[in-house]
Structures are given as C-alpha cells and as structure tokens.
Amino acid sequence: MYLLYNLALLAYFAVCAPLVGYRVWRRGKPVGRIGDRLGRPPPDVNPDCRPSIWIHAVSVGEVLAARALVGLLKETYPAHRLLVSTTTTTGQHVARQLGPAVDAVFYAPLDFPPCVAGTLDRVAPELLVLVDTEVWPNLLRACRRRGVRTLIVNGRISDRSYRGYRLVRGFMRRALAGVDRICAQNDLWSRRFQVLGVPRERLTVTGSLKFDAADDAAADGDADALLHTFAFAAGRRVIVAASTLRGEEQPVLRAFGSVRRTFADALLIIAPRHPERFA
Numbered sequence: 718m719y720l721l722y723n724l725a726l727l728a729y730f731a732v733c734a735p736l737v738g739y740r741v742w743r744r745g746k747p748v749g750r751i752g753d754r755l756g757r758p759p760p761d762v763n764p765d766c767r768p769s770i771w772i773h774a775v776s777v778g779e780v781l782a783a784r785a786l787v788g789l790l791k792e793t794y795p796a797h798r799l800l801v802s803t804t805t806t807t808g809q810h811v812a813r814q815l816g817p818a819v820d821a822v823f824y825a826p827l828d829f830p831p832c833v834a835g836t837l838d839r840v841a842p843e844l845l846v847l848v849d850t851e852v853w854p855n856l857l858r859a860c861r862r863r864g865v866r867t868l869i870v871n872g873r874i875s876d877r878s879y880r881g882y883r884l885v886r887g888f889m890r891r892a893l894a895g896v897d898r899i900c901a902q903n904d905l906w907s908r909r910f911q912v913l914g915v916p917r918e919r920l921t922v923t924g925s926l927k928f929d930a931a932d933d934a935a936a937d938g939d940a941d942a943l944l945h946t947f948a949f950a951a952g953r954r955v956i957v958a959a960s961t962l963r964g965e966e967q968p969v970l971r972a973f974g975s976v977r978r979t980f981a982d983a984l985l986i987i988a989p990r991h992p993e994r995f996a
Contacts, residue, residue: 718888722854726828753802753824756835762800762821763840769798771842773825776808778927779848782871784815785929786846791818800840807991828853837863848926850874854892861895871926872901874909882913890914954983960990 752758763769770790774780780803791799799818802825803809812822826832833856845860845867860867874882882889893899893915900923901907907920941951949955956976958969966987973985 718891719854719858722888723829730827750824753836754827754832756826756829756832758823758836758839760839762823763798766839766841767798768796768843769800769820769841770794770844770846771800771802771840772846772848773802773851774808774812774848775803775851776805777811779803779871780808780811780815782926783846783848785926786848786870787815787818790846797843800842826856828855830855830859833859837865844868846870850878852889852892854888857892857895867896869896869899870923872899872910873903873906874913879909886913949984950982954980955986956983957986957988959988961987962990963994 750759772783772787772790774783780801783801787799787801790797798820801812801815801819801822803812803822804825809822809824812819815822826836833853837859842860842865845856845865847867847869849871850869850873857867859865890913893910893913896915896919898919898921899907899910899915900921901910902923902925904922907922910920911917944951944953944955954976956973958966961969966989969985969987973983976983
C-alpha cells in the first residue's frame with residue numbers, strides 16, 4: 718500500500734510541479750527553501766544534533782494554535798531544542814515571530830522517504846507534534862521505525878476528509894498505527910479517528926488549542942483596549958473579513974454597504990488569505 722501511495726504522490730507532484738513553477742514565475746508566489754522541502758534543512762536547525770522536539774504546523778492558523786503549546790514544551794523540556802516547521806510561507810513568517818522559546822524554524826519536507834529521512838537525520842527529534850490532522854504516512858512510518866514518539870494535537874477530521882479517509886481505511890489504520898497519542902478537539906472527531914482504526918485508549922478529547930492561545934486582549938471586556946492598539950476610536954464598530962479568497966470580497970462589500978446605512982461610522986477590514994493579494 719505504501720508503494721501505491723508513493724507512486725500516487727510522485728504522479729501528483731509531477732503534474733503539479735509545472736503549475737507551481739508557473740505561479741512562481743507569473744505571480745511571484747514564493748515556495749520556500751527548496752532544500753528544506755527535499756530533506757536538507759540548514760545546519761543551524763540543529764547544529765549539534767541535540768535531542769529535539771519537532772512541532773509541525775501547516776500554516777498561520779495552526780502556528781497560532783500552537784503558541785500556548787510552544788511555551789509549555791520549552792518550560793517542561795528546557796534541554797531539548799524546540800523546532801517548528803510549516804508548509805506555507807505565511808505560516809513560516811508567523812512561526813519566526815513565536816519568540817525565543819523556538820530554536821529554529823524550517824519548511825517541512827515532502828513526504829517522500831528520502832526527504833523524510835534527511836530531515837529526521839538533521840532534526841534528530843525525540844518527539845514529533847503534528848498540529849491539527851497532518852497525516853503524512855511516510856513521515857509517521859519513519860518516526861515509528863526510529864523510535865520517535867508522535868503526537869497529534871488539536872486533532873480534527875472534516876466531513877470532506879472523513880469521506881476520503883474512509884475509502885482508504887485500511888491504509889489510514891496503518892498510517893495512524895504509530896501515533897502514540899491523538900488529542901482530538903471534540904467527541905465527534907474522536908469517534909472518527911476510532912472508525913479509522915485508532916484505539917480508544919490512544920485518544921483524548923482536549924478541546925481546541927486555539928482557545929488556549931487566544932490573547933487576553935481579545936476578550937469582550939478589552940474591546941476598547943484592542944481598538945486603541947490599532948488607533949481606532951473607542952466604541953467604533955469594526956468588522957473583519959478575514960482569510961478571504963478571490964471572489965469573496967464583493968459580497969462582503971455589498972453586505973457592508975447595508976451595515977453602513979445603519980451604522981455610518983462602521984469600519985471594514987479585509988484581510989486576504991494569501992499575502993500576494995494584500996496590495
């Protein structure tokens with residue numbers, strides 16, 4: 718089954734590589750350090766091959782969710798290097814702002830055995846923490862063979878992913894077999910992991926890390942303080958359309974027009990999901 722997975726992955730990248738190249742050339746969309754993707758992160762990630770804890774967070778949302786976990790892990794295991802990887806360039810930018818608790822930030826490797834092996838050699842993790850549900854079969858398999866403990870936090874399985882995973886339930890059971898503990902966000906997603914073959918004793922429902930990482934300034938009682946931070950007048954109504962994709966802003970603008978007819982001082986902030994659309 719792993720052979721079929723690797724062949725499918727190879728075919729996928731063969732098809733997608735020209736598209737990625739076009740986007741880089743046409744839109745200036747960055748892809749991150751190629752060496753990291755191929756399993757050759759820079760030596761300063763772990764120069765002395767000290768035992769480390771590797772946290773993988775795909776993009777901005779996952780990195781922000783991991784903030785509370787980063788501080789706790791560093792406090793509990795001060796002798797270990799704490800390393801964070803991301804998949805997206807936006808996630809990489811946010812991860813580099815996590816502070817001194819993080820020793821290094823790099824891009825996660827492609828899930829091909831040679832790329833995974835090269836990264837594990839350099840990172841030398843004793844624990845791999847996957848934020849949300851990043852199921853990379855070759856990475857999990859390599860960790861299991863090397864005796865690296867693995868943990869999924871903020872675990873979730875969306876309806877769409879669940880339908881796909883059930884079609885390859887046997888393979889998913891094998892891929893998840895080496896995960897030592899899965900911390901699911903709720904009972905529904907915990908049950909879905911069980912359907913995919915994860916024993917109940919390896920599952921814990923913990924809620925969402927994003928609530929643990931929420932800034933105190935975002936609390937309702939501090940709304941005016943938050944407005945002051947951005948130089949907005951106290952009490953002003955602010956609407957944020959966050960993580961928008963192309964084509965979603967027009968209906969937001971139409972709806973905001975209706976809001977302005979009732980609240981003339983209302984302010985709309987649009988924050989596109991992809992940074993190349995900021996301008």
